[in-house]
Amino acid sequence: MPEAKVDKVIRFGVGLATAESLYRSFPALNSIPQLRRSLWPQFLGTGSATTxxxxxxxxPDPKSTPLILDKLDQLGVKATFFCLGEMVERYPYVLKDVHDRGHDIALHGNWHRNHLFRSAKSIRYDMERGFDTIRSTVSSEPVYFRPPYGVITRPTLATAASLGLRTVLWGTWGRDWRSAATPASVLKDLKSNLEAGSTIxxxxxxxTSAPGSFKSTLGALEPLHSLVGMNGWRMVPLSEHGF
Ligand SMILES: [Zn+2]
Known part of the structure:
Protein backbone atom coordinates (compact mmCIF):
# COMPACT_ATOMS: atom_id res chain seq x y z
CA MET A 1 0.00 0.00 0.00
CA PRO A 2 1.50 3.42 -0.93
CA GLU A 3 2.61 5.51 2.07
CA ALA A 4 0.17 8.31 1.31
CA LYS A 5 -2.69 5.85 1.33
CA VAL A 6 -1.51 4.30 4.62
CA ASP A 7 -1.36 7.81 6.05
CA LYS A 8 -4.86 8.55 4.88
CA VAL A 9 -6.19 5.31 6.38
CA ILE A 10 -4.49 6.03 9.71
CA ARG A 11 -5.88 9.57 9.79
CA PHE A 12 -9.31 8.18 8.95
CA GLY A 13 -8.95 5.70 11.80
CA VAL A 14 -7.81 8.32 14.28
CA GLY A 15 -10.64 10.61 13.19
CA LEU A 16 -13.18 7.91 13.83
CA ALA A 17 -11.57 7.15 17.18
CA THR A 18 -12.10 10.73 18.25
CA ALA A 19 -15.64 10.90 16.99
CA GLU A 20 -16.78 7.51 18.19
CA SER A 21 -14.60 5.12 20.14
CA LEU A 22 -11.52 3.05 19.62
CA TYR A 23 -13.69 0.09 18.73
CA ARG A 24 -15.25 2.03 15.92
CA SER A 25 -11.81 2.85 14.51
CA PHE A 26 -11.14 -0.85 14.13
CA PRO A 27 -12.33 -1.29 10.52
CA ALA A 28 -9.88 1.28 9.17
CA LEU A 29 -6.95 0.12 11.26
CA ASN A 30 -7.77 -3.49 10.51
CA SER A 31 -6.73 -3.02 6.86
CA ILE A 32 -3.08 -2.59 7.89
CA PRO A 33 -1.60 -5.89 9.11
CA GLN A 34 1.10 -4.32 11.32
CA LEU A 35 -1.45 -2.12 13.11
CA ARG A 36 -3.91 -4.96 13.45
CA ARG A 37 -1.21 -7.07 15.06
CA SER A 38 -0.11 -4.47 17.57
CA LEU A 39 -3.53 -3.10 18.49
CA TRP A 40 -5.67 -6.24 18.54
CA PRO A 41 -3.43 -9.23 19.35
CA GLN A 42 -6.22 -10.94 21.30
CA PHE A 43 -8.30 -11.42 18.13
CA LEU A 44 -5.61 -12.75 15.79
CA GLY A 45 -6.15 -16.39 16.72
CA THR A 46 -2.45 -16.91 17.49
CA GLY A 47 -1.98 -20.49 18.61
CA SER A 48 0.73 -23.00 19.36
CA ALA A 49 4.23 -22.77 17.87
CA THR A 50 3.76 -26.03 15.98
CA THR A 51 0.45 -25.34 14.21
CA PRO A 60 -21.58 -23.19 2.79
CA ASP A 61 -21.88 -22.99 -1.00
CA PRO A 62 -22.84 -25.99 -3.17
CA LYS A 63 -20.75 -24.65 -6.05
CA SER A 64 -17.42 -24.41 -4.22
CA THR A 65 -17.47 -25.84 -0.69
CA PRO A 66 -17.52 -29.52 -1.83
CA LEU A 67 -14.45 -28.88 -4.00
CA ILE A 68 -12.62 -27.37 -1.04
CA LEU A 69 -13.71 -30.33 1.13
CA ASP A 70 -12.45 -32.86 -1.41
CA LYS A 71 -9.07 -31.13 -1.58
CA LEU A 72 -8.82 -31.04 2.23
CA ASP A 73 -9.67 -34.77 2.36
CA GLN A 74 -6.96 -35.43 -0.20
CA LEU A 75 -4.45 -33.49 1.92
CA GLY A 76 -5.66 -35.03 5.18
CA VAL A 77 -6.40 -31.60 6.67
CA LYS A 78 -9.26 -30.39 8.89
CA ALA A 79 -10.25 -26.73 9.01
CA THR A 80 -12.71 -24.29 10.58
CA PHE A 81 -15.60 -22.97 8.45
CA PHE A 82 -17.15 -19.64 9.45
CA CYS A 83 -20.64 -19.98 7.98
CA LEU A 84 -23.44 -17.56 7.11
CA GLY A 85 -26.88 -18.45 8.47
CA GLU A 86 -28.61 -17.44 5.23
CA MET A 87 -26.36 -19.80 3.23
CA VAL A 88 -27.07 -22.59 5.74
CA GLU A 89 -30.83 -22.00 5.32
CA ARG A 90 -30.43 -22.38 1.54
CA TYR A 91 -27.94 -25.25 1.55
CA PRO A 92 -28.26 -27.20 4.82
CA TYR A 93 -27.00 -30.37 3.15
CA VAL A 94 -23.67 -28.68 2.36
CA LEU A 95 -23.22 -27.68 5.99
CA LYS A 96 -24.01 -31.24 7.07
CA ASP A 97 -21.32 -32.46 4.67
CA VAL A 98 -18.76 -30.05 6.20
CA HIS A 99 -19.72 -31.26 9.67
CA ASP A 100 -19.77 -34.97 8.74
CA ARG A 101 -16.26 -34.72 7.29
CA GLY A 102 -15.00 -33.63 10.72
CA HIS A 103 -14.41 -29.89 10.31
CA ASP A 104 -15.19 -27.16 12.87
CA ILE A 105 -18.39 -25.22 12.20
CA ALA A 106 -18.21 -21.58 13.30
CA LEU A 107 -20.43 -18.51 12.92
CA HIS A 108 -19.87 -15.62 10.49
CA GLY A 109 -23.31 -14.04 11.10
CA ASN A 110 -26.67 -14.68 9.53
CA TRP A 111 -26.12 -12.04 6.85
CA HIS A 112 -22.85 -10.66 5.49
CA ARG A 113 -23.40 -7.17 6.87
CA ASN A 114 -20.87 -4.78 8.36
CA HIS A 115 -21.47 -4.24 12.09
CA LEU A 116 -20.22 -0.66 11.97
CA PHE A 117 -22.94 1.85 12.89
CA ARG A 118 -25.56 -0.86 13.38
CA SER A 119 -27.68 -0.96 16.52
CA ALA A 120 -26.98 -3.47 19.27
CA LYS A 121 -30.45 -4.93 18.66
CA SER A 122 -29.81 -5.49 14.96
CA ILE A 123 -26.43 -7.13 15.60
CA ARG A 124 -27.91 -9.37 18.27
CA TYR A 125 -30.78 -10.47 16.01
CA ASP A 126 -28.34 -11.24 13.19
CA MET A 127 -25.93 -13.28 15.32
CA GLU A 128 -28.61 -15.16 17.26
CA ARG A 129 -30.43 -16.13 14.08
CA GLY A 130 -27.24 -17.47 12.48
CA PHE A 131 -26.31 -19.29 15.70
CA ASP A 132 -29.75 -20.96 15.92
CA THR A 133 -29.73 -21.94 12.25
CA ILE A 134 -26.36 -23.68 12.55
CA ARG A 135 -27.32 -25.37 15.82
CA SER A 136 -30.58 -26.75 14.42
CA THR A 137 -28.89 -27.95 11.19
CA VAL A 138 -25.95 -29.89 12.62
CA SER A 139 -27.10 -30.39 16.23
CA SER A 140 -24.00 -28.77 17.68
CA GLU A 141 -23.26 -25.21 18.72
CA PRO A 142 -20.58 -23.07 17.10
CA VAL A 143 -17.77 -22.01 19.43
CA TYR A 144 -16.05 -19.34 17.32
CA PHE A 145 -17.32 -16.15 15.69
CA ARG A 146 -15.80 -13.93 13.03
CA PRO A 147 -17.75 -10.79 12.05
CA PRO A 148 -18.12 -9.89 8.35
CA TYR A 149 -15.19 -7.73 7.17
CA GLY A 150 -13.52 -8.29 10.55
CA VAL A 151 -15.42 -5.32 11.94
CA ILE A 152 -15.83 -5.50 15.71
CA THR A 153 -17.97 -3.15 17.78
CA ARG A 154 -18.93 -3.27 21.45
CA PRO A 155 -22.32 -4.94 20.70
CA THR A 156 -20.45 -7.52 18.55
CA LEU A 157 -18.34 -8.57 21.51
CA ALA A 158 -21.22 -8.41 23.98
CA THR A 159 -23.43 -10.64 21.81
CA ALA A 160 -20.61 -13.08 21.13
CA ALA A 161 -19.97 -13.38 24.86
CA SER A 162 -23.65 -13.96 25.62
CA LEU A 163 -23.75 -16.79 23.05
CA GLY A 164 -20.55 -18.32 24.43
CA LEU A 165 -18.65 -17.50 21.23
CA ARG A 166 -14.98 -16.62 21.05
CA THR A 167 -14.28 -13.86 18.51
CA VAL A 168 -11.43 -14.72 16.16
CA LEU A 169 -10.14 -12.67 13.22
CA TRP A 170 -6.95 -13.79 11.45
CA GLY A 171 -3.19 -13.34 11.37
CA THR A 172 -2.74 -13.64 7.61
CA TRP A 173 -5.00 -13.69 4.56
CA GLY A 174 -4.76 -14.72 0.92
CA ARG A 175 -6.84 -11.81 -0.47
CA ASP A 176 -8.55 -14.58 -2.41
CA TRP A 177 -11.77 -12.58 -2.88
CA ARG A 178 -10.27 -10.42 -5.64
CA SER A 179 -10.97 -10.97 -9.33
CA ALA A 180 -7.21 -10.56 -9.93
CA ALA A 181 -6.28 -13.29 -7.43
CA THR A 182 -4.49 -16.40 -8.67
CA PRO A 183 -3.28 -19.45 -6.71
CA ALA A 184 0.22 -17.92 -6.80
CA SER A 185 -0.96 -14.52 -5.52
CA VAL A 186 -2.99 -16.16 -2.74
CA LEU A 187 0.07 -18.10 -1.62
CA LYS A 188 2.28 -15.00 -1.82
CA ASP A 189 -0.16 -12.92 0.25
CA LEU A 190 -0.49 -15.68 2.84
CA LYS A 191 3.29 -16.00 3.12
CA SER A 192 3.77 -12.31 3.82
CA ASN A 193 2.47 -12.72 7.39
CA LEU A 194 2.61 -16.48 7.89
CA GLU A 195 4.44 -17.68 11.00
CA ALA A 196 4.19 -20.37 13.65
CA GLY A 197 0.80 -20.06 15.36
CA SER A 198 -0.85 -18.05 12.56
CA THR A 199 -4.55 -18.23 11.76
CA ILE A 200 -5.14 -18.20 8.00
CA THR A 208 -19.56 -11.95 -1.41
CA SER A 209 -16.48 -12.00 -3.68
CA ALA A 210 -15.54 -11.87 -7.35
CA PRO A 211 -17.34 -14.68 -9.23
CA GLY A 212 -15.14 -17.77 -9.48
CA SER A 213 -12.56 -16.45 -7.00
CA PHE A 214 -12.80 -19.72 -5.02
CA LYS A 215 -10.80 -21.36 -7.84
CA SER A 216 -7.73 -19.39 -6.74
CA THR A 217 -8.33 -20.51 -3.16
CA LEU A 218 -8.63 -24.11 -4.29
CA GLY A 219 -5.43 -23.91 -6.32
CA ALA A 220 -3.47 -22.47 -3.40
CA LEU A 221 -4.31 -25.22 -0.88
CA GLU A 222 -1.81 -27.84 -1.99
CA PRO A 223 1.21 -25.50 -2.18
CA LEU A 224 0.14 -23.95 1.13
CA HIS A 225 0.03 -27.40 2.71
CA SER A 226 3.55 -28.09 1.40
CA LEU A 227 4.83 -24.75 2.68
CA VAL A 228 3.40 -25.36 6.15
CA GLY A 229 4.93 -28.86 6.20
CA MET A 230 8.35 -27.56 5.10
CA ASN A 231 8.34 -25.26 8.13
CA GLY A 232 7.64 -28.21 10.40
CA TRP A 233 4.13 -27.02 11.29
CA ARG A 234 0.76 -28.79 11.10
CA MET A 235 -2.35 -27.27 9.51
CA VAL A 236 -5.28 -27.66 11.94
CA PRO A 237 -8.77 -26.34 12.76
CA LEU A 238 -9.06 -23.69 15.50
CA SER A 239 -10.16 -26.35 18.00
CA GLU A 240 -6.69 -27.95 17.75
CA HIS A 241 -4.72 -24.70 17.55
CA GLY A 242 -3.92 -24.50 21.28
CA PHE A 243 -5.05 -20.96 21.97
ZN1 LIG B 1 -17.03 -12.85 4.95
Whole structure:
Protein backbone atom coordinates (compact mmCIF):
# COMPACT_ATOMS: atom_id res chain seq x y z
CA MET A 1 0.00 0.00 0.00
CA PRO A 2 1.50 3.42 -0.93
CA GLU A 3 2.61 5.51 2.07
CA ALA A 4 0.17 8.31 1.31
CA LYS A 5 -2.69 5.85 1.33
CA VAL A 6 -1.51 4.30 4.62
CA ASP A 7 -1.36 7.81 6.05
CA LYS A 8 -4.86 8.55 4.88
CA VAL A 9 -6.19 5.31 6.38
CA ILE A 10 -4.49 6.03 9.71
CA ARG A 11 -5.88 9.57 9.79
CA PHE A 12 -9.31 8.18 8.95
CA GLY A 13 -8.95 5.70 11.80
CA VAL A 14 -7.81 8.32 14.28
CA GLY A 15 -10.64 10.61 13.19
CA LEU A 16 -13.18 7.91 13.83
CA ALA A 17 -11.57 7.15 17.18
CA THR A 18 -12.10 10.73 18.25
CA ALA A 19 -15.64 10.90 16.99
CA GLU A 20 -16.78 7.51 18.19
CA SER A 21 -14.60 5.12 20.14
CA LEU A 22 -11.52 3.05 19.62
CA TYR A 23 -13.69 0.09 18.73
CA ARG A 24 -15.25 2.03 15.92
CA SER A 25 -11.81 2.85 14.51
CA PHE A 26 -11.14 -0.85 14.13
CA PRO A 27 -12.33 -1.29 10.52
CA ALA A 28 -9.88 1.28 9.17
CA LEU A 29 -6.95 0.12 11.26
CA ASN A 30 -7.77 -3.49 10.51
CA SER A 31 -6.73 -3.02 6.86
CA ILE A 32 -3.08 -2.59 7.89
CA PRO A 33 -1.60 -5.89 9.11
CA GLN A 34 1.10 -4.32 11.32
CA LEU A 35 -1.45 -2.12 13.11
CA ARG A 36 -3.91 -4.96 13.45
CA ARG A 37 -1.21 -7.07 15.06
CA SER A 38 -0.11 -4.47 17.57
CA LEU A 39 -3.53 -3.10 18.49
CA TRP A 40 -5.67 -6.24 18.54
CA PRO A 41 -3.43 -9.23 19.35
CA GLN A 42 -6.22 -10.94 21.30
CA PHE A 43 -8.30 -11.42 18.13
CA LEU A 44 -5.61 -12.75 15.79
CA GLY A 45 -6.15 -16.39 16.72
CA THR A 46 -2.45 -16.91 17.49
CA GLY A 47 -1.98 -20.49 18.61
CA SER A 48 0.73 -23.00 19.36
CA ALA A 49 4.23 -22.77 17.87
CA THR A 50 3.76 -26.03 15.98
CA THR A 51 0.45 -25.34 14.21
CA UNK A 52 -1.24 -22.93 11.83
CA UNK A 53 -5.04 -22.78 11.82
CA UNK A 54 -6.85 -22.96 8.49
CA UNK A 55 -10.18 -21.10 8.31
CA UNK A 56 -12.72 -20.41 5.56
CA UNK A 57 -15.45 -17.76 5.46
CA UNK A 58 -18.77 -17.16 3.65
CA UNK A 59 -20.03 -20.73 2.96
CA PRO A 60 -21.58 -23.19 2.79
CA ASP A 61 -21.88 -22.99 -1.00
CA PRO A 62 -22.84 -25.99 -3.17
CA LYS A 63 -20.75 -24.65 -6.05
CA SER A 64 -17.42 -24.41 -4.22
CA THR A 65 -17.47 -25.84 -0.69
CA PRO A 66 -17.52 -29.52 -1.83
CA LEU A 67 -14.45 -28.88 -4.00
CA ILE A 68 -12.62 -27.37 -1.04
CA LEU A 69 -13.71 -30.33 1.13
CA ASP A 70 -12.45 -32.86 -1.41
CA LYS A 71 -9.07 -31.13 -1.58
CA LEU A 72 -8.82 -31.04 2.23
CA ASP A 73 -9.67 -34.77 2.36
CA GLN A 74 -6.96 -35.43 -0.20
CA LEU A 75 -4.45 -33.49 1.92
CA GLY A 76 -5.66 -35.03 5.18
CA VAL A 77 -6.40 -31.60 6.67
CA LYS A 78 -9.26 -30.39 8.89
CA ALA A 79 -10.25 -26.73 9.01
CA THR A 80 -12.71 -24.29 10.58
CA PHE A 81 -15.60 -22.97 8.45
CA PHE A 82 -17.15 -19.64 9.45
CA CYS A 83 -20.64 -19.98 7.98
CA LEU A 84 -23.44 -17.56 7.11
CA GLY A 85 -26.88 -18.45 8.47
CA GLU A 86 -28.61 -17.44 5.23
CA MET A 87 -26.36 -19.80 3.23
CA VAL A 88 -27.07 -22.59 5.74
CA GLU A 89 -30.83 -22.00 5.32
CA ARG A 90 -30.43 -22.38 1.54
CA TYR A 91 -27.94 -25.25 1.55
CA PRO A 92 -28.26 -27.20 4.82
CA TYR A 93 -27.00 -30.37 3.15
CA VAL A 94 -23.67 -28.68 2.36
CA LEU A 95 -23.22 -27.68 5.99
CA LYS A 96 -24.01 -31.24 7.07
CA ASP A 97 -21.32 -32.46 4.67
CA VAL A 98 -18.76 -30.05 6.20
CA HIS A 99 -19.72 -31.26 9.67
CA ASP A 100 -19.77 -34.97 8.74
CA ARG A 101 -16.26 -34.72 7.29
CA GLY A 102 -15.00 -33.63 10.72
CA HIS A 103 -14.41 -29.89 10.31
CA ASP A 104 -15.19 -27.16 12.87
CA ILE A 105 -18.39 -25.22 12.20
CA ALA A 106 -18.21 -21.58 13.30
CA LEU A 107 -20.43 -18.51 12.92
CA HIS A 108 -19.87 -15.62 10.49
CA GLY A 109 -23.31 -14.04 11.10
CA ASN A 110 -26.67 -14.68 9.53
CA TRP A 111 -26.12 -12.04 6.85
CA HIS A 112 -22.85 -10.66 5.49
CA ARG A 113 -23.40 -7.17 6.87
CA ASN A 114 -20.87 -4.78 8.36
CA HIS A 115 -21.47 -4.24 12.09
CA LEU A 116 -20.22 -0.66 11.97
CA PHE A 117 -22.94 1.85 12.89
CA ARG A 118 -25.56 -0.86 13.38
CA SER A 119 -27.68 -0.96 16.52
CA ALA A 120 -26.98 -3.47 19.27
CA LYS A 121 -30.45 -4.93 18.66
CA SER A 122 -29.81 -5.49 14.96
CA ILE A 123 -26.43 -7.13 15.60
CA ARG A 124 -27.91 -9.37 18.27
CA TYR A 125 -30.78 -10.47 16.01
CA ASP A 126 -28.34 -11.24 13.19
CA MET A 127 -25.93 -13.28 15.32
CA GLU A 128 -28.61 -15.16 17.26
CA ARG A 129 -30.43 -16.13 14.08
CA GLY A 130 -27.24 -17.47 12.48
CA PHE A 131 -26.31 -19.29 15.70
CA ASP A 132 -29.75 -20.96 15.92
CA THR A 133 -29.73 -21.94 12.25
CA ILE A 134 -26.36 -23.68 12.55
CA ARG A 135 -27.32 -25.37 15.82
CA SER A 136 -30.58 -26.75 14.42
CA THR A 137 -28.89 -27.95 11.19
CA VAL A 138 -25.95 -29.89 12.62
CA SER A 139 -27.10 -30.39 16.23
CA SER A 140 -24.00 -28.77 17.68
CA GLU A 141 -23.26 -25.21 18.72
CA PRO A 142 -20.58 -23.07 17.10
CA VAL A 143 -17.77 -22.01 19.43
CA TYR A 144 -16.05 -19.34 17.32
CA PHE A 145 -17.32 -16.15 15.69
CA ARG A 146 -15.80 -13.93 13.03
CA PRO A 147 -17.75 -10.79 12.05
CA PRO A 148 -18.12 -9.89 8.35
CA TYR A 149 -15.19 -7.73 7.17
CA GLY A 150 -13.52 -8.29 10.55
CA VAL A 151 -15.42 -5.32 11.94
CA ILE A 152 -15.83 -5.50 15.71
CA THR A 153 -17.97 -3.15 17.78
CA ARG A 154 -18.93 -3.27 21.45
CA PRO A 155 -22.32 -4.94 20.70
CA THR A 156 -20.45 -7.52 18.55
CA LEU A 157 -18.34 -8.57 21.51
CA ALA A 158 -21.22 -8.41 23.98
CA THR A 159 -23.43 -10.64 21.81
CA ALA A 160 -20.61 -13.08 21.13
CA ALA A 161 -19.97 -13.38 24.86
CA SER A 162 -23.65 -13.96 25.62
CA LEU A 163 -23.75 -16.79 23.05
CA GLY A 164 -20.55 -18.32 24.43
CA LEU A 165 -18.65 -17.50 21.23
CA ARG A 166 -14.98 -16.62 21.05
CA THR A 167 -14.28 -13.86 18.51
CA VAL A 168 -11.43 -14.72 16.16
CA LEU A 169 -10.14 -12.67 13.22
CA TRP A 170 -6.95 -13.79 11.45
CA GLY A 171 -3.19 -13.34 11.37
CA THR A 172 -2.74 -13.64 7.61
CA TRP A 173 -5.00 -13.69 4.56
CA GLY A 174 -4.76 -14.72 0.92
CA ARG A 175 -6.84 -11.81 -0.47
CA ASP A 176 -8.55 -14.58 -2.41
CA TRP A 177 -11.77 -12.58 -2.88
CA ARG A 178 -10.27 -10.42 -5.64
CA SER A 179 -10.97 -10.97 -9.33
CA ALA A 180 -7.21 -10.56 -9.93
CA ALA A 181 -6.28 -13.29 -7.43
CA THR A 182 -4.49 -16.40 -8.67
CA PRO A 183 -3.28 -19.45 -6.71
CA ALA A 184 0.22 -17.92 -6.80
CA SER A 185 -0.96 -14.52 -5.52
CA VAL A 186 -2.99 -16.16 -2.74
CA LEU A 187 0.07 -18.10 -1.62
CA LYS A 188 2.28 -15.00 -1.82
CA ASP A 189 -0.16 -12.92 0.25
CA LEU A 190 -0.49 -15.68 2.84
CA LYS A 191 3.29 -16.00 3.12
CA SER A 192 3.77 -12.31 3.82
CA ASN A 193 2.47 -12.72 7.39
CA LEU A 194 2.61 -16.48 7.89
CA GLU A 195 4.44 -17.68 11.00
CA ALA A 196 4.19 -20.37 13.65
CA GLY A 197 0.80 -20.06 15.36
CA SER A 198 -0.85 -18.05 12.56
CA THR A 199 -4.55 -18.23 11.76
CA ILE A 200 -5.14 -18.20 8.00
CA UNK A 201 -8.18 -16.56 6.38
CA UNK A 202 -9.50 -17.92 3.07
CA UNK A 203 -13.00 -18.21 1.52
CA UNK A 204 -14.89 -21.35 0.47
CA UNK A 205 -17.57 -19.32 -1.33
CA UNK A 206 -17.60 -16.41 -3.76
CA UNK A 207 -21.06 -15.25 -2.60
CA THR A 208 -19.56 -11.95 -1.41
CA SER A 209 -16.48 -12.00 -3.68
CA ALA A 210 -15.54 -11.87 -7.35
CA PRO A 211 -17.34 -14.68 -9.23
CA GLY A 212 -15.14 -17.77 -9.48
CA SER A 213 -12.56 -16.45 -7.00
CA PHE A 214 -12.80 -19.72 -5.02
CA LYS A 215 -10.80 -21.36 -7.84
CA SER A 216 -7.73 -19.39 -6.74
CA THR A 217 -8.33 -20.51 -3.16
CA LEU A 218 -8.63 -24.11 -4.29
CA GLY A 219 -5.43 -23.91 -6.32
CA ALA A 220 -3.47 -22.47 -3.40
CA LEU A 221 -4.31 -25.22 -0.88
CA GLU A 222 -1.81 -27.84 -1.99
CA PRO A 223 1.21 -25.50 -2.18
CA LEU A 224 0.14 -23.95 1.13
CA HIS A 225 0.03 -27.40 2.71
CA SER A 226 3.55 -28.09 1.40
CA LEU A 227 4.83 -24.75 2.68
CA VAL A 228 3.40 -25.36 6.15
CA GLY A 229 4.93 -28.86 6.20
CA MET A 230 8.35 -27.56 5.10
CA ASN A 231 8.34 -25.26 8.13
CA GLY A 232 7.64 -28.21 10.40
CA TRP A 233 4.13 -27.02 11.29
CA ARG A 234 0.76 -28.79 11.10
CA MET A 235 -2.35 -27.27 9.51
CA VAL A 236 -5.28 -27.66 11.94
CA PRO A 237 -8.77 -26.34 12.76
CA LEU A 238 -9.06 -23.69 15.50
CA SER A 239 -10.16 -26.35 18.00
CA GLU A 240 -6.69 -27.95 17.75
CA HIS A 241 -4.72 -24.70 17.55
CA GLY A 242 -3.92 -24.50 21.28
CA PHE A 243 -5.05 -20.96 21.97
ZN1 LIG B 1 -17.03 -12.85 4.95
Missing amino acids: VALTFDDG LLHDSDC
